[in-house]
Amino acid sequence: MTVSPLAWILTVAAILALLVFDYVFHVRTAHVPTTREAAGWSALYVGIALLFGVGTLVLGGSSMGSEYFAGYITEKALSVDNLFVFLIIMGSFRVPRENQQKVLLVGIVISLVFRTAFILLGSALINQFAWVFYLFGLALLVTAGNMFRPQTEESHSAQNIIVRFARRLFPTTDGYDGDRLFTRLDGRRVMTPMLLVMVAIGGTDLMFALDSIPAIFGLTQNVFVVFSATAFSLLGLRQLYFLLDGLLDRLIYLSYGLAAILAFIGTKLILHALHENNLPFVNDGEPIKVVEISTGLSLVVILVVLLITIFGSLFSTRGRTQTAMANVRRDATAYLDAEYTDDPAERERIYRRLLDSRDHIIALGPKAKQIVKNEPELLELCARASASHEASAAATGTPHRH
Incomplete structure (x- = not known):
């Protein structure tokens, strides 16, 4: 259906207002969000997205509403x-915890710009060339196949081409100067790693957009629905990052679930392409009568697959163990890094989580311990962090946990 210009204006204005609100009231002053703060704001943004979906359902009809929710x-x-990759990037750049909110918000804005551009381009191509559905479908099937390969921290790198080019073009400091993008060193204006990490996340998100936009076009070709669903999925991502901190590694089957969903949508796109076929070398340019997958069925499949993979991950022994391993490595490294955070409560939080993860690894049975890689190295990191914590506790006269 045709969406009125007023609906477009109000939707874009609401999205921009939420981004400005996020910056002014949460990000401008550097701080580490508490779990309660992250949970409250995450719930609010999800609630806003759901209310928008209800409005779409009421005003646009059941078809448009189901397309939005899917x-x-x-x-x-x-x-x-994608948050897992952002976590790796910020860890490799040693972004101070207080400044990670700003990096994420800038990443969200860059994501929104990239995705809007791809949405407009994709819509123009689809309207002009029906065979584009074949390309989108094949792209999703290839992406799904790649996602079935195990993804680890070593399989991602923050040092992408854009970052390496920026380092060569501009002199860069080794350390941060608050949340400044540029600073002065020996009288010269130089770039800080803060700008580089924003560039790294923006460049990485460009690759994410190449997957996500064909996926949503496989569910709907309504540009308003594509844009609004994409934009509202990005809003609140910053808060979700801090809420899921420590749990991202536990979702070990999420990538497999997403691969299955992308393969399903890719198949749906190819079936639609066959139904709209006009390529002369396929069935003499005539449409092929095939069964098309409805949006309602797509929504059910997506929900079922996500629920299975998420709950399967949360209740998996492998998932809990992998989370403990990742937490030990990251939390010990962060605790031993004096520049990671100036917030004593945040340092205590990551230290407590480090000890809980260490205890989990130590308590594993022989069979489960086979999952753990480099156990002596992990326990040595814990010992170094514990020694640092004991020294700090002795200096301040506070009790400590071994």
């Missing part, structure tokens, strides 16, 4: 998977 859920799930 697109929103798919894009949200893909965004959560």
Whole structure:
């Protein structure tokens, strides 16, 4: 259906207002969000997205409403998977905890710009060339196949081409100067790693957009629904990052679930392409009568697959153990890094989580311990962090846990 210009203006204005609100009231002053703060604001943004979906359902009809919810859920799930890569990037750049909110918000804005551009381009191509559905479908099938390969921290790198080019073009400091993008060193204006990490996340998100936009076009070709579902899936991503901190590594089957969803949508796109076929070398340019997958069925499949993979991950021994391993490595490294955070409560939080993860690894049975890699190295990191914590506790006269 045709969406009025007023609906477009109000939707874009609401999204921009939420981004400005996020910056002014949460990000401008550097701080580490508490779990309660992250949970409250995450719930609010999800609630806003759901209310928008209800409005779409009421004003646009059941078809448009179901397309929005299917697109929103798919894009949200893909965004959560992307958070793992953002975590790796910020860890490799040693971004101070207080400044990670600003990096994420800038990443969200860059994501929104990239995705809007791809949405407009994709819509123009689809309207002009029906065979584009074949390309989108094949792209999703290839992406799904790649996602079935195990993804680890070593399989991602923050030092992408854009970052390496920026380092060569501009002199860069080794350390941060608050949240400044540029600073002065020996009288010269130089770039800080803060700008580089924003560039790294923006460049990485460009690759994410190449997957997510064909996926949502496989569910709906309504540009308004594609844009709004994509935008609302990105809003609140910053808060979700801090809420899921420590749990991202536990979602070990999420990538497999997303691969299955992308393969399903890719198949749906190819079936639609066959139904709209006009390629002369396929069935003499005539449409092929095939069964098309409805949006309602797509929504059910997406929800079922996500629920199975998420709960399967949360109750998996492998998932809990992998989370403990990742937490030990990251938390010990962060605790031993004096520049990671100036917040005593945050340092205590990551230290407590480090000890809980260490205890989990130590308590594993012989069979489960086979999952753990480099156990002596992990326990040595814990010992160093414990020694540092004991020295700090002795200096301040506070009790400590061994």
